[in-house]
Amino acid sequence: MVARNAAAPPTPWSKSLTTPQIDQTAYVHSFSNIIGDVHVGEKVLIAPGTSIRADEGSPFHIGNGTNVQDGVVVHGLERGRVIGDDSNLYSVWIGDNASITHMALIHGPAYIGNDCFIGFRSTVFNARVGQGSIVMMHVLIQDVEIPPGKYVASGSVITNQQQADRLPDAQADDMKFATHVLGINDALRSGYHCADNLSCIASVRDEMTRAYESSGSSSNTRLSADVVQQVRQLLAQNFRIGTEHADVRRFQSASWTSCAPIQATRESEVFAALDACLNEHSKDYVRLIGIDPGAKRRVFESIIQRPNGRTGDQTQSSSGSYTSSTSRSGSGGGYSNGSQGGGLSQDAIAQVRQWLAQGYQIGSEHADKRRFQTSSWQSCGSSNSQREGDILAALEQCLAEHSGEYVRLIGVDKQAKRRVGELIVQRPGGASSSSNNHASTSSYTGQRGSAAPSSGLGSEVVAQVRQLLAQGHQVGMEHADKRRFQTSSWQTCGTIDSRREADVFAALERCIAEHSGEYVRLIGVDKQAKRRVVEMIIQRPGSVSANQSGASPSNGDRSSSAGTSSAYSNYTPAPAGLSQETVEHVRRALAQGYQISTEYADERRFKTSSWQTGGVIQAKRENEVLAALSEVVAEHSRAYVRLVGTDLNARRRVLETTIQRPSK
Numbered sequence: 001m002v003a004r005n006a007a008a009p010p011t012p013w014s015k016s017l018t019t020p021q022i023d024q025t026a027y028v029h030s031f032s033n034i035i036g037d038v039h040v041g042e043k044v045l046i047a048p049g050t051s052i053r054a055d056e057g058s059p060f061h062i063g064n065g066t067n068v069q070d071g072v073v074v075h076g077l078e079r080g081r082v083i084g085d086d087s088n089l090y091s092v093w094i095g096d097n098a099s100i101t102h103m104a105l106i107h108g109p110a111y112i113g114n115d116c117f118i119g120f121r122s123t124v125f126n127a128r129v130g131q132g133s134i135v136m137m138h139v140l141i142q143d144v145e146i147p148p149g150k151y152v153a154s155g156s157v158i159t160n161q162q163q164a165d166r167l168p169d170a171q172a173d174d175m176k177f178a179t180h181v182l183g184i185n186d187a188l189r190s191g192y193h194c195a196d197n198l199s200c201i202a203s204v205r206d207e208m209t210r211a212y213e214s215s216g217s218s219s220n221t222r223l224s225a226d227v228v229q230q231v232r233q234l235l236a237q238n239f240r241i242g243t244e245h246a247d248v249r250r251f252q253s254a255s256w257t258s259c260a261p262i263q264a265t266r267e268s269e270v271f272a273a274l275d276a277c278l279n280e281h282s283k284d285y286v287r288l289i290g291i292d293p294g295a296k297r298r299v300f301e302s303i304i305q306r307p308n309g310r311t312g313d314q315t316q317s318s319s320g321s322y323t324s325s326t327s328r329s330g331s332g333g334g335y336s337n338g339s340q341g342g343g344l345s346q347d348a349i350a351q352v353r354q355w356l357a358q359g360y361q362i363g364s365e366h367a368d369k370r371r372f373q374t375s376s377w378q379s380c381g382s383s384n385s386q387r388e389g390d391i392l393a394a395l396e397q398c399l400a401e402h403s404g405e406y407v408r409l410i411g412v413d414k415q416a417k418r419r420v421g422e423l424i425v426q427r428p429g430g431a432s433s434s435s436n437n438h439a440s441t442s443s444y445t446g447q448r449g450s451a452a453p454s455s456g457l458g459s460e461v462v463a464q465v466r467q468l469l470a471q472g473h474q475v476g477m478e479h480a481d482k483r484r485f486q487t488s489s490w491q492t493c494g495t496i497d498s499r500r501e502a503d504v505f506a507a508l509e510r511c512i513a514e515h516s517g518e519y520v521r522l523i524g525v526d527k528q529a530k531r532r533v534v535e536m537i538i539q540r541p542g543s544v545s546a547n548q549s550g551a552s553p554s555n556g557d558r559s560s561s562a563g564t565s566s567a568y569s570n571y572t573p574a575p576a577g578l579s580q581e582t583v584e585h586v587r588r589a590l591a592q593g594y595q596i597s598t599e600y601a602d603e604r605r606f607k608t609s610s611w612q613t614g615g616v617i618q619a620k621r622e623n624e625v626l627a628a629l630s631e632v633v634a635e636h637s638r639a640y641v642r643l644v645g646t647d648l649n650a651r652r653r654v655l656e657t658t659i660q661r662p663s664k
Helices: 161-165 172-193 198-214 225-236 248-252 267-280 346-357 369-373 388-401 459-470 482-486 501-514 561-565 580-591 603-607 622-635
Strands: 004-006 033-036 038-040 051-054 060-062 073-076 092-094 105-112 123-129 140-142 240-246 285-292 297-305 361-367 378-383 406-413 418-427 474-480 491-496 519-526 531-539 595-601 612-617 640-647 652-660
Touching (some): 240 248, 267 285, 346 361, 346 406, 361 369, 388 406, 459 501, 491 501, 501 519, 580 595, 580 622, 595 622
Parallel strands (some): 033 051, 038 060, 051 073, 073 105, 092 105, 105 123, 123 140
Antiparallel strands (some): 240 285, 285 297, 361 406, 474 491
């Protein structure tokens, strides 16, 4: 049968009589329609009922190996063009190895990148969909650019760039499904070409069998299924793959040696290179590396072989971002988000990651009980490395050498030549920060045991003031009666210009005495950055000042004395439906200038990580943000709800935490 394809009819906006250019290896069904300036590449399948009309907007490009399935409509407006991968202008560009599935609408100006999957009845108009993105069913994408390697859940409506930037990464299972569909349709194309040839049909059946097998895990490699999926995910996001090896001695000192560079980007060639490294260094540790060539930095490290010959025994991170592997034996290993290694808590690991992401230098200090009481810390040495594994190994070494002492983690801004945070990660007796809530929730940890200068202030307040002054911050105070406290309408007690401890303590006690029946809070201000770094309530109505010996919170007061060590805490009672931990997350995010938003998912979407946006919270005041969060939680009371923090400058997520789970 002869496929229907012809030149576009002459119109006021399209006077060209260009006919479609269709590669001889492509298959175009006779019940499909192709009109005008359309380039159809090699091994393309155009299924029955498809309408590809370049009669208004043109030209169109359909890349090699792409399948355009039953009922798909491809059309374009007269005005508006996209830049194709060949740097020319097109009304519609569909890249190589893409799947445009049943009843989808691609309306130009539109760009679909290589290896994309566009689900049933989805619409793409005036938009770009980046390489390797997975768009599921009944989706509308309009007026936005979807970054490469993203996943768009069924039913999503993406019509502004903010929504597009918040999309999650496509997972290995999603890409496996897309590859499977591609293989099946390529086999169908071959089948259509030789429908009347029995010998040809036999070969096509073999090809279809291979397509099914290729969509599963690789059977020709020593790598585990987890490692295979991880490699595929890295390649789908355009990262380069590398490998390193180390014997037992070098592993303990984190002195890795690179295997031969892997220049290939095809899966089969990458797996072959990985196998070659594993075979060549069968008695060594071998680790997999993911490299972002644009940013020239590592995005992933994972041990895939140990000297006993086991491969791929790492635990993958569940956060969606690439981190080091949990596998660890000795000081050279890495950590993932979901684990803690040796004596380190999850809070300490998370703090290290946060400081590294912000470009800060990491160090550690130790002190016995006597030195701790006088804040006379001694250095364990700073690490010039910016690699997470090296820093965590150095920190664990400090913990082991000073097991009977206090140990704290330090973040240093080398450009500003100042400390940005301190976190106690061990206390005498070997307790890590995970076992002590006082230290694990604060970036600025007060030094317990310091003597108060007078009876009006507790040791926590004294330690906090000393720490702020040591970091060059300005100290201030605010007060509020119960009505103003509920609306967060604080009034200043005045700033303290003096840098002397005695003057600051005197001013604090004066403010407490003048407003004895009110709330009083301590403020630390970074004058250079013009922002607050600490808010700490030091007095509540009807009680003595915070942290004073013998002080206890009044009945129903949610902020216990244990909580007052937080650097970002004013301990306003949490709204209904929110935990104090959620309040703490919000405070930290707001203090660092991050944008707050929410997402929700029912049980089915939660299992597939197909979250739906709950919207961005535009408010910047803590009480308003918490109120908005409480409304979202109440509105989706039977769904999972998670809090999202976004660094707008870096255009990336820095926080994802589930704040509600449906009751079983």
